Amino acid sequence: MRPNPSLADLPLRPELVGEEPYGAPQLDVPVCLNVNENPYPPTTEIRRAMADAVMDVTTRVNRYPDREATNLRWALAHYLGHGLTIDNTWAANGSNEVMTHLLGAFGGPGRRALTFTPTYSMYPEYARNTHTDYITVPRRDDFGLDGRLVLDAIDEHRPDVVIITTPNNPTGTSTSLDVFEEILAGTDAIVVADEAYQEFAAHPEDTALRLLSRYGNLVVSRTMSKAFALAGGRVGYFAAAPAIVDACRIVRLPYHLSAQTQALAEVALAHADEMLAKVDLLRETRDEMLTRLPAMGFEIVPSDANFVLVGRFADRHAVWQQLLDRGVLVRETGPAGFLRVSAGTQPEMEAFYRALAQIEDAR
Ligand SMILES: *Cc1c(COP(=O)(O)O)cnc(C)c1O
Secondary structure, X not given: OXXXXXXHHXXXXXXXXXXXXXXXXXXXXXXXXXXXXXXXXXXXXXXXXXXXXXXXXXXXXXXXXXXXXXXXXXHHHHHHOOOOOHHHEEEEOHHHHHHHHHHHHHOXXXXXXXXXXXXXXXXXXXXXXXXXXXXXXXXXXXXXXXXXXXXXXXXXXOOOEEEEEOOXXXXXXXXXXXXXXXXXXXXXXXXXXXXXXXXXXXXXXXXXXXXXXXXXXXXXXXXXXXXXXXXXXXXXXXXXXXXXXXXXXXHOOOOOOOHHHHHHHHHHHHOHXXXXXXXXXXHHHHHHHHHHHXXXXXXXXXXXXXXXEEEOOOOHXXXXXXXXXXXXXXXXXXXXXXXXXXXOOHHHHHHHHHHHHHOXXXX
């Protein structure tokens, strides 16, 4: 082959031809309200504890890390409660690797994953990378789900894995435990409740974790990237029956969680109350968007997460661009005519409201 080949010269998998690397734009902008991060970094004290923990693991950095992430998984089990142990918990390099493990174990060639749209834009990537067929069924007009809708879709499409995001990204819509019970009573497919934003819900205690002891096919997926203010640490995790954890242990790469990742996450979990201290404030910031945006003449979708869909814009890309021109980055995603805005700090929110009010053609 000639030096410096183009992609077309390489024996790329056929289904990847023409694909672009996907992800939210990472732009250097004063106000980033685009990827639902917690805008508040940890305290100096916690950061020092993180630095000390990383320093400590470097004494053994010539050795491979704990492949089973024992201390981290115990800490996650304790954080979740509900009588869970290390055998019920799994952790990986962000939810995206967790989901890839689940689809690697339960999806794969000739298998199907079912989701309900609009929903998280990364799921099709995980499906493609694990050679899993990706099937979508629309949510109701209010973006909610009910047992009948989901069970009918399961009957029709016979999925191996069903992913239900609650609160849903990008709509913020929660799915009640009653609906989960109805679904779980009607299927033996793996049902993943992606609760990435559960800590921000009006009733975070209404978590699918409460159903785990009764349904062996349920997986409750969480992340440290959102409420836990550890997006840079890259830790996602789930709780499920031990056999589901064992299945993921088969497909994971050896030593998939680095020593420093485990150390950072353990420090964060040891300071869970402080790491989560801003969640109440972010919930208020979200609620303020839900009242203030309609008062400004915009439409919103009621949200249980740390972001809000706002519209309806005749040309949402133009509005996105004009916000960006004013130093405010939001996300162009979700139903036509809407933009998704994450709950930021108070000054960031004021900058957003000010910028939006200035855009002539926003209404
Ligand atoms: C942000 C998000 C996650 C978390 O992803 P990480 O890889 O853990 O950062 C998972 N699910 C949904 C629906 C999300 O929006």
